[in-house]
Amino acid sequence: xxxxxxxxxxxxxxxxxxxxxxxxxxxxxxxxxxxxxxxxxxxxxxxxxxxxxxxxxxxxxxxxxxxxxxxxxxxxxxxxxxxxxxxxxxxxxxxxxxxxxxxxxxxxxxxxxxxxxxxxxxxxxxxxxxxxxxxxxxxxxxxxxxxxxxxxxxxxxxxxxxxxxxxxxxxxxxxxxxxxxxxxxxxxxxxxxxxxxxxxxxxxxxxxxxxxxxxxxxxxxx
Numbered sequence: 001x002x003x004x005x006x007x008x009x010x011x012x013x014x015x016x017x018x019x020x021x022x023x024x025x026x027x028x029x030x031x032x033x034x035x036x037x038x039x040x041x042x043x044x045x046x047x048x049x050x051x052x053x054x055x056x057x058x059x060x061x062x063x064x065x066x067x068x069x070x071x072x073x074x075x076x077x078x079x080x081x082x083x084x085x086x087x088x089x090x091x092x093x094x095x096x097x098x099x100x101x102x103x104x105x106x107x108x109x110x111x112x113x114x115x116x117x118x119x120x121x122x123x124x125x126x127x128x129x130x131x132x133x134x135x136x137x138x139x140x141x142x143x144x145x146x147x148x149x150x151x152x153x154x155x156x157x158x159x160x161x162x163x164x165x166x167x168x169x170x171x172x173x174x175x176x177x178x179x180x181x182x183x184x185x186x187x188x189x190x191x192x193x194x195x196x197x198x199x200x201x202x203x204x205x206x207x208x209x210x211x212x213x214x215x216x217x218x219x220x221x222x
Contacts, residue, residue: 003044010035017043021054023150023218058218066222068109074099075219076120078171095120113222114165118145121168124175129161132179136202138186149221152213153178155185166220170213177209 007026010033017031017040031040044051066072070085076095084098085106092105093112101109122145129143141160148164155161161182167175180203188195199206 003041006044008040019044019047019051021051021058023058025055025059027051027055066110068101068106074113074222075169076117077124077168078174110222117168117222118165121145121163121165124168125163125179128176128179129183132176132183132202136180136183136198138183140183140186152217153182155182155189157189159186169220170216174209174212177203177206180206 006029008029008031010031012033014030014032017029017035020028020030022028029040029044068083070083072083073080074083075081076099081095082098084100085103086100087103089100089102092102093109093116094100095116101112105112125143125145129140132138133140139159141156141158143161143163145165146154146162148162149166151164152167153161153163163178163182167178177199180199184195184198188198196206203209
């Protein structure tokens, strides 16, 4: 492992050093602003075996190799749905009990799936976000979809909420957790005790739902 090529991010707020391995296998080191280069190098060298093992694990979890063939399974709100290739249809791709894709449009299947998933995500979030906002007594800003792969949701300083459209592939309870998480940030802008208490009040098993994303999140791809 070449330490020179690993991105290093320093922060005055960070107290400890940490190594992060992303879903794409990329390694990042995060360290306190004043930690010496020598100490950082020593820490990274000590963790080399763990990092290499983790990188291999994450690379195995990369996005599914899609062929968009008849019988292939795709996720929608946690359920596996089979793809059916049809000769003709009212729309190029229909999401229902089965996903029906018109044969002549297979060449642009990924584009079509992304479009339909975005439609489904907007519809679902337009219902669930207001429901939880009322329950939590929170007033948020505009809600938009993002194309993020590694950030499930975010809350801007002006309380605008953003959710990746890929969430529509996750189970409903996982989507709800991300909604609660971001709405809690409207009130608490950090991840302190009061923030997690707010999350736990409306999502008592949030740790289980968060863990699902950690293990299965790489599957939320097309």
